[in-house]
Ligand SMILES: Nc1ncnc2c1ncn2[C@@H]1O[C@H](COP(=O)(O)OP(=O)(O)OP(=O)(O)O)[C@@H](O)[C@H]1O
C-alpha cells in the first residue's frame with residue numbers, strides 16, 4: 001500500500017548538509033500497526049512527514065495505493081492528503097476557537113462535503129471516541145487526553161488509508177497516554193493502518209511491527 | 225470547501241477576536257461614512273446653486289456692455305475707440321429676433337428712498353414690465369410696472385417687502401408716495417418676500433420705470449439686458465440673434481458680452497462636481513488607510529495562526545483554499561465596514577439636513593456605489609500579500625515547535 005524506495009531528504013542548515021533521511025526503502029501493508037523508534041534527530045518525523053505528503057523527498061519514489069505520488073503538484077498532494085492521510089500530532093493542533101465537534105468536522109468541511117452528509121458521520125465519530133458530552137467544548141475546556149481523542153477522531157473523519165501519529169503520547173501523562181494508545185490500537189483492530197513514532201519502548205513493544213532508525217536510515221525492522 | 229462553510233469559518237475567526245474586528249470595522253466605517261457625508265455636502269451645494277439659478281429665470285440670456293473675452297482681436301481698443309454703451313435702442317432692436325420671447329433692459333443705481341420722515345438707502349432698479357415674468361417675481365400686493373413705451377415713464381414704483389416694512393411699518397404702503405432723489409413715485413406694488421437669490425435680495429430693492437431711472441441716475445447706458453428665449457432649444461439662436469443685432473447697430477463691433485444662464489450654470493456645475501469629486505477622493509484615502517490596516521492585521525494573523533495554517537494544510541487544504549479563507553475574512557470585514565459606514569453617513573447627512581434645511585444634501589448615487597466598492601476593493605487588494613504568504617507557508621515548519 002505504501003512503497004518507499006531510495007527516499008532521501010537533506011536539509012541545509014547554515015551552509016551544512018544535514019542528511020535527515022538517507023536512501024530509505026520501506027513498504028507498509030494495509031492494516032499494519034507499525035512503530036518507529038530511534039534517538040532524537042534520527043529522521044523519524046521527517047519520514048512521517050514524507051509518508052504524509054507534507055514534505056517531499058529529494059530523491060527516491062513514493063507509491064501510495066499503487067500510484068506514484070512523488071511528482072504530484074502541491075494542490076494534488078493536498079487532495080491526496082485530504083482523502084488518504086490522517087495526522088495525529090504530539091501537540092494535538094486543535095483550532096482553539098472551534099468546538100470539539102467543529103474540529104473533528106474540519107477535514108470534511110475542507111473537502112466540501114455537504115452538511116447533511118457530515119452530520120451522521122460526525123455523530124458516529126463523537127460516539128466512537130466517547131466525545132458526545134464534549135462536542136460543544138472548546139480545546140481549552142478539554143483535558144489533554146480528550147484533546148488527543150478529538151485529534152484522532154478528526155484524523156479518522158475522512159476514512160483515511162493510513163493514520164500517522166508523531167509521538168501522540170509525548171505530551172500526556174502515563175495513564176492518559178495508555179488510554180490514547182488504546183484508541184489507536186482500536187483503530188488498528190478495526191482494520192486501519194497506523195504508523196506511530198514514539199520514544200517509549202513500552203509502546204513500541206506493543207506494536208506488531210517495529211522500525212528502528214538511526215542517523216537517517218532504518219537499521220532494524222522487526223515483526224511479531 | 226462550500227461557500228457557506230467558508231463564510232462560517234471566517235465568521236468564527238472574526239468572532240473570536242472581537243476587538244480586532246471592531247477596530248477594522250471602525251476604520252472601514254469611517255472611510256465609507258466620510259465619502260458619503262462629503263459627497264452629500266458637495267452634491268447639496270451643487271443642487272442648491274442649480275436651484276438658485278433656476279429661480280433667476282428660465283432660458284435666460286444676459287447681455288452686458290463690453291467684451292469680457294481677452295482673445296486677441298480687439299481692434300477697437302487698439303486704435304483708441306472707447307467701447308460703446310448698451311442703450312435702450314439696442315434693447316428695442318432685439319424685437320426683430322424670432323427666438324426671443326421677451327426682454328427687459330436694466331439700469332441699477334443706489335438711491336435714497338424717503339417716505340415721510342423715514343429714509344433708506346437701497347438699490348434702485350430701472351426696468352420694464354417684462355422684468356417680472358423674466359425674473360419670476362411675485363407680487364404681494366398691487367401690481368408690477370405698467371406695460372407701455374419704455375421711453376416714457378409714469379411716476380410709479382414697486383418696492384421690496386423689506387423696504388415696505390422699513391418705510392411704512394404696519395401702515396399700508398400701497399398708494400403712498402415715496403421720494404427718490406428729487407423725484408416722487410407712487411407705490412403701486414409690493415413684491416412678495418423671496419429672500420436671497422445669488423447675492424441679490426429682491427426684498428431690499430425699489431423698481432422704477434426705465435426712463436425714470438435714466439433721469440434719476442442721469443445715464444443713457446444700460447447695465448444689462450435680460451432676454452428670455454422662446455424655449456430651451458432656441459437659446460443658442462437667441463444668443464446669435466442678440467450678438468448679430470447689436471453688432472450691426474454698433475458698426476460691426478462685437479462690443480457686448482452675451483452670457484447664457486445655461487453656460488453659467490454648467491460652469492458652476494462643473495466646478496462643484498470637480499470639487500465634490502476631489503474632496504470625495506481625499507475621503508477615499510481614509511479607505512486606503514483602512515485597507516493598509518487590514519493588510520497589517522492579516523499579516524499579523526498569518527504569523528499568529530501559523531500553526532493553524534499548517535494544520536489546515538495537513539488536513540488537506542490547498543493553498544487556494546487558505547487564500548480564499550483570508551479573502552473571505554477581509555471581505556466580511558469590508559462588507560461590515562461598508563454597511564456601518566453607509567448607515568453612519570446617512571445619519572450625518574440627515575443631521576446636515578436638520579442644520580440647513582434649505583440645502584438639499586444628498587449623496588449622489590455614484591458615491592453610494594463607489595464608497596462600498598472601494599472598501600471591498602482595497603480590502604481584497606491589501607489581502608493579496610498576506611493571503612499568498614499564508615498559502616506558501618511550509619506546513620512542516622509551521623507545525624513544528626521550532
Ligand atoms: N526543517 C528543517 N530544517 C533543517 N533541518 C531539519 C529540518 N527538519 C529536520 N531537520 C533535521 O533533520 C534531522 C532529522 O530530524 P527529525 O525531526 O526527522 O528527527 P526526529 O527523529 O523526529 O527527532 P525527534 O525525536 O527529536 O523528534 C535532524 O538533524 C533535524 O535537525
Ligand SMILES: [Mg+2]
Pocket residue numbers: 044045046166
Ligand atoms: Mg520528531
